[in-house]
Amino acid sequence: MDDELKPTLFDEQLQSKELQILKTSIPYLQEPQQKNLAIFAKILELQKTIHFFENDSSSLNICSMENPEENVVNMLNDIRPYCNEKEAENLDSFINMFQLFSAYDLLFR
Structure with a gap:
């Protein structure tokens, strides 16, 4: 941070x-x-x-008009600079997990 x-x-x-x-x-x-x-x-x-x-x-509203899945990741990435090291690591894990689920959803939809 x-x-x-x-x-x-x-x-x-x-x-x-x-x-x-x-x-x-x-x-x-x-x-x-x-x-x-x-x-x-x-x-x-x-x-x-x-x-x-x-x-x-x-x-x-510009940010909220995008793809909802991307929106969550973008929001978490924007929050990241305000976090301490441990919180940033947790956010990174959550972002990676969210992106993995989004990719899985795209592949098997």
Whole structure:
């Protein structure tokens, strides 16, 4: 697992320069202001999330339109960078097993 986590597709859709600036400033404030600004930032993120799904969620639906079997493998591969070594090994085993069953299904369908 990388020490530096990259934003997910979902996070990328909801982030803005202004929100990043707001969140970056939090550690430089005194404790009471940190708490208030952190809560404010999360409220803004929640508002953006609600607005996103009310208006245009099609950009996230791109992944769900693919073949369902491939979709599971793609999702697990995207989750993998957020896992520790043992979790990644377990995911790899599951992905291999899933691909094996999918290949078996294709051959004997």
